[in-house]
Amino acid sequence: MSKNAFYVLVLSFLFAVNNLNAGANNCQWYDDSYIHSHISLNLPASDIDFVIKQIQDAKVDAVQFHTHDNELWQLIDKRNLAEKIGFKKVATINHAGVWYEGEANFLRKSYNGRAGYQYRINPDGSFAGRWTRKHICFNSPAVYSEIIPTFYYDLVKQLQPDQVWIDEAIITVNLCYCKYCTDLFKQQYKMEPPTKLTDKNHNKWVKWVDFHRDTFRKWMETVYESIQKAKPDTLVTFNHSYYIEQPEEPPYFVKNLSGDIHKDTLELGLYARYGGSSDLPFDLMPGLGDDTWAGVKPKTAEQIYNDISIIIAHGGRWNIGEYPTNFTALRSEPKFQGPGYRRADLYLDLAVKGSKFAYDRKEFCVNTKSVPYAAMLHSAKTHYSHVIVNANKITEDNELRKTTDGDFQKNEKGKVNSRIYWPDHKFIYDDLLGAYQSLLENHIQFDIIAEYQLQKKLEDYKLLVLAEQTYLEEATIAKIKSFVADGGHIIASGSTIAAGMEDVLGLNANWTKAAPEQIDLSKQKLILDNVWQVNTANAEVVKKYQDSNLPFVTKNVYGKGTAIYISGDIFKQYFKSSGYSHEIKGEDDNLRYFIGELLDSCLAKGDIKFKADPWIEIALRENNGNVYLHIINRDINWRQRKESSLGKIEAEIRLNFTPKQIRLQPGNENIDYSIDDKTIKLSLEQEKIDFHKIVQISK
Template sequence: MTKMTSRLLIGILLMSFPYFNNAQEKLKRADSFFGFHFDFHATANDKDLGKYFNEKDLMDFLRLTKPDYVQIDSKGHPGFSSYPTKIGYSANSFNQDPMRLWREVTNSFNIPLYVHYSGIWDDRGISSNPDWARVNADGSKDLRHASYLGPYSDKLLIPQIKEMIDNYKIDGAWIDGDCWATGPDYSPEVVNEFLEVTGLETVPLNTEDPNYGKWLDFNRTKFKQYLEHYVDAIHTYKPGFQVASNWAYSSMMPEKVDVNVDFLSGDVSGQNCVYSAAFQARCLALQGKPWDLMSWGFVPMDFSAGIHSPKSLVQLQQEAAQVMAVGGGFQVYFQQNRDASFQNSIDVDAMSKLAEFCRERQPFCQNSTMIPQIALWYSGEGWKKDNKGVYGWGSNMEGLNNLFMDGQNSVEILMDHHLDERMEKYPVIVIPEWDHFDTILKKRLLEYVQNGGNLFVMGAKAVNQFEPYLGVTFVETNSHEQFNIGDKDLNGITGIRTNWQKVIPKEGTSTIGHVYHQRDYRFATEFPVATIVDYGKGKIAGLYMDLSESYNVSRHPIYNKIVNNVLNRLNPVPGVRVIGSEKIHVVLGRKESNKLVHLINSDGAHFNKNVYSYSDVTPSNSLIIEIKSDNKPKAIKLQPDGKRLKFDYQKNIITVNVPPVDIYSIIEVEY
């Protein structure tokens, strides 16, 4: 198809469907809620780009799904641009200009167009310009990744974004391969500045050096300097242009936002994404920026070859629910064809239903917040101790987040700065297996407990940091063992292999569960699974073994019963309680003056690594929901249907019967 023919076809289509023009309001990312991402990471082997671009397929897709934005490929990790750049590198084989076609079609719907652009990771650009490269500890050049202080951003990244702004009027950029592609940079400029700032004589070369932590911290500062430089340069060139760096200020970069990015974003890939989305969403929700999460619309079998297993509508609805329930926007990722065209194998009907599912819940989810209940502390010092790189590693605490959610607990994740700002708001704060903390925050936590708060310390090493306050005597040192845990009161015993700290409770300390070496209630050891003791006006609980990894690989209801037993003793009247199903995830939220109880059906084989796709989930049982409330509500509605529900209100507790949850229901409490 010639360029002239393509332009003519677009014109004919627009004349045939005049209502396409300005069909929707063009939104900034802060006001956006639902979108699609497409990329394919162009390589030198990709030829005749644009050849098979079918405008009608794309127009039909956009007409039925009505996204707030679309993101497309411009340069992936291989470093080859998928548009005819005059600045960077491409395979230089274009039948048509695919970015021009995407831009014209999205313009016809008034849909913002963002580009996917690989940042620090650029195989072609760096290998062609070794002076741009990050330097390894042995002095060799890393020919895939850019140096933070090198000329890469000024010579390629910023000029190419400007080029696309000028030529295609793009609305924003989603910079990939950035914080999570970092590594220690031994470039002379970085090393010399580090030595000057620290006064050290030599730069640390490995983790055995006692100053290696300082070296990583310095690299983190240099990455943010690089990030700030290109963000500010692009904003100066095009005010209002929207920029995000993928996974910046997320679980992979757990810090306060201090660079002027316009929004935060990340992409959840692989399997078990219902849980991954829930964890990552909670890491972004309190960062004070507009944010969204992207779910891959497929499970990759061979990503580069395009061999995938598509996810079902149900899977994506469950993943979207986890994100929307905590106030975030949602987008779905599909690959483009190797010529950058839209893939017509995408299930348009399913994506239309997904869009409808999200839009129905948008009025209750967008810009909503969570009501403080249980906070998991994402310790910055603990993360630095366990993370041997600059950025890019998540956290082992994801398993504990899963455990709390499966126990029908409304839980948030607080980084250091969140804890500093919000500590006193939470009835319960959990230390999830970290053994290093900011000393000032640790002191404040103990004061929080003395004043009536509740602290739950979990993990074999974490409890050692609070030994004087737990009301127990430590026996030996923690070790990796196999044993059984539970009790008759917990209605069961189950095996576990994990790190364990043996303790014996002192007088006045209550216990939950016991360790067993035989599966027989008569042979409980003297060692408890968990303890609770008074501390000032509050309480401190300890759970003396690691559960995060165990729960992710060998989960058992006894784990949930132990944790919930501790929580019930720390906070007997939570903000919300769900009765009737063990497969409901609950989020207690607020939108303006109304309370919201988000109920997500977590059924399905997403936890099974042998299952790539499933199409059905079993509806939950009918539920009884108890909601703590200082005032009697005017009405309670089941959303998004708007159905009024009967309720009882006694002693500051709302009790309401809720019909089975298919996938995601919202209880709206109107005052």
């Protein structure tokens, strides 16, 4: 057996054993924390007084410092300021997931030219990487056996941080065709790595992409173990890993979830709900700026309140992006060329106002768990299938491809783009975003779960939504069938028919891909680009397409439950027509009402019902038997007209206890409500919801 093969075998065994302890031994200080911050620049030590003022004024629990230059860190250590003021020190490692050569020189060590040191390369031999940087390959011997372990061990020994926050740890796939990767792949799979996706080699691509994803996991494990050897109580956090982009069960070395979402509140909400549906504590980092990271244009206070509300309502921690800061911007408007002048006093004011807003709501948010009711599935296999297709895109001559962080890189004609962090350079595909929005805007209490969570707790839910979930594990399919047979309900759309659940959907297996179809929803006409022609076995046809007369919506009774199937990519169209979306088409709510009727048909006998305008978000959480109804007014980011406002928010919740007290928080206000056989009915004026209010239902 070769040395590389032995190394892979040993690490795989350790990974499997240690995975049994996933989620254990979280750092208590992180569990108890509430507000974190991430310094926007490498602030000089001369800024220390202003930095400390910003930390104190915003009551920050943990501060992330960049480790390129650590003079500020050393001065804080020398004066013992972290202990005196009461905040945790976090070492931020930039670009660690891509690790271009400059980042490896933190401890003034040079690795370039070392035997076994290899850059990632494309199939044609060109360097594979972000911007113009050369990314090192984690499978090259000098990297995995010496450079990575030594770097992180020495760094932690020197800095003694409470936490290491590793940026750009989001590359669930970054392809490399170097000799080490290709040789190791051939040893494991007995085949050559593919270089071009065809109809016949999809399974080979799955193996090739999984191989790189496994490399990424092993890199994280090596990092974690190296840090633990240096300082066992240091929390190791991988930015974005095992979050939306990597919907797998977190292994033992992942203790918390973390992600930076600069200013997209739609994606921020998706992340918050996914984090709030998990068993791990999480933090999210929206920036204080409204232009670019470390720019010169601060957000409004109202937008900051909205960002905070979305995070803390789901039990998360607010990580203040670009804070502490100073009066020099990294990049300035309009061309993002800097440095520019930043009003650091305005950023300080925003952080202080946001901190007060958050702390006023802390006792109703921390340590809460989502009340299970409905769920939407985010399958890893489906998510990664989008990535595989994107891995093979050939660029056009002089094409500028927008990258996920807002920068642009120029690609040469005919070069395969191996930077595929997200499908189509998005955080998540449109179908899942649309499903999220449709549930949100119809005021359904719901979680976003991965397949490993589905296996553990699907029976806790009444409804499961499967939005274009093309590929599912066999165990997942079996679990869903059992769920419906026992009385659960599912709503599946489009390509989910290919996952292998024709029997539970009441359809024949001879389905085919069809031409685009138009659906007519009163004033709203929509074209579904991806349509599947299906033939019913036991299912009832509820609605047909306007022109072809093919089944559009079917409903099947399976055991004690029901399965609804929509034969087109309806949720992608919802994303394109919702008031939160990037593409706004029309102003009618017919599609929302249509999906709302399908949801209501599955939850007609449910215990939770709401009526409000579509820009109102609800989240039902619980802690120690008490229930908290979070109501968030997100109209600041609603892009369509709001003339049809209902003006009121009505709720009906059936509890398993008779409440002792019901109050509107913060403020401990009385609220009008009625109780009938443990069912609470209440009505609130929408004007009372200044961004985020909580109905506290005490046991």
